[in-house]
Amino acid sequence: DQQVKQNSPSLSVQEGRISILNCDYTNSMFDYFLWYKKYPAEGPTFLISISSIKDKNEDGRFTVFLNKSAKHLSLHIVPSQPGDSAVYFCAASADYGQNFVFGPGTRLSVLP
Amino acid sequence: DSGVTQTPKHLITATGQRVTLRCSPRSGDLSVYWYQQSLDQGLQFLIQYYNGEERAKGNILERFSAQQFPDLHSELNLSSLELGDSALYFCASSPRPSYNEQFFGPGTRLTVL
Numbered sequence: 001d002q003q004v005k006q007n008s009p010s011l012s013v014q015e016g017r018i019s020i021l022n023c024d025y026t027n028s029m030f031d032y033f034l035w036y037k038k039y040p041a042e043g044p045t046f047l048i049s050i051s052s053i054k055d056k057n058e059d060g061r062f063t064v065f066l067n068k069s070a071k072h073l074s075l076h077i078v079p080s081q082p083g084d085s086a087v088y089f090c091a092a093s094a095d096y097g098q099n100f101v102f103g104p105g106t107r108l109s110v111l112p
Numbered sequence: 113d114s115g116v117t118q119t120p121k122h123l124i125t126a127t128g129q130r131v132t133l134r135c136s137p138r139s140g141d142l143s144v145y146w147y148q149q150s151l152d153q154g155l156q157f158l159i160q161y162y163n164g165e166e167r168a169k170g171n172i173l174e175r176f177s178a179q180q181f182p183d184l185h186s187e188l189n190l191s192s193l194e195l196g197d198s199a200l201y202f203c204a205s206s207p208r209p210s211y212n213e214q215f216f217g218p219g220t221r222l223t224v225l
Contacts, residue, residue, distance in 0.1 A: 006154075
C-alpha cells in the first residue's frame with residue numbers, strides 16, 4: 001500500500017519552460033512534506049519543504065503547492081535548467097520530520 | 113557533499129552471507145536514519161537512531177539490525193542475505209529528530225548473488 005505516490009515515472013521538459021512534478025498521498029495525518037532531488041551515484045539532497053499549515057512555499061525557482069483537500073502536492077520549477085535533470089522524490093511525515101514516507105520518484109529530463 | 117559518509121561504496125556477496133554497512137553522520141548530527149532503495153522503488157525507511165538509542169522503526173526485516181555507537185557512527189547489519197536484499201542502502205543524518213530535513217550519504221550498493 002503506497003502512501004505516497006508519484007504517478008509519473010518520468011517527465012521531459014524544454015529548457016526555460018516550467019516543470020511540474022506531482023505527488024499524491026493517502027494518509028490524512030501527514031503534516032509535513034519535502035521534495036528531494038537525486039543525481040546518479042549521489043544521495044538525495046533536500047530541495048524544499050512545506051508544512052500542512054501552508055498551501056505554498058517558494059524558494060527561488062522552486063515552488064511547492066499543497067492541496068490538503070485533494071491530498072496532492074506539486075513542485076514547480078521555473079525556468080527549468082539542464083542541471084535540474086535528476087530524480088525527484090516527494091516525502092511526507094505524520095510526525096513533523098520523523099518517519100518520512102517517500103514516493104517512488106519522478107525522473108526529470110530538461111532538454112537544452 | 114552532504115558531510116555524511118558511507119562505506120563501502122559497493123558490496124557484492126552471496127546469499128546466506130552477512131554484511132555490515134557503515135555510516136558516519138555530519139559533524140554535530142545526533143540522529144541517524146537508514147533507508148533501502150530497491151530497483152524503481154522509493155526510499156523505504158528502515159530505522160532511526162538518536163544519540164545512541166533507537167528512536168523509530170520502519171519496514172526493517174528481523175534479519176537486519178542496526179546500532180549507533182558512542183561516537184555517533186552507525187552500522188547496519190544484514191544477515192542471511194537473500195537475492196531480494198540487493199538494493200541501495202542510504203544513511204542520512206540530522207541534528208535532532210523532527211528536524212525539517214535529513215542529509216543523505218552517497219549510499220552503499222549491495223548486490224547479492
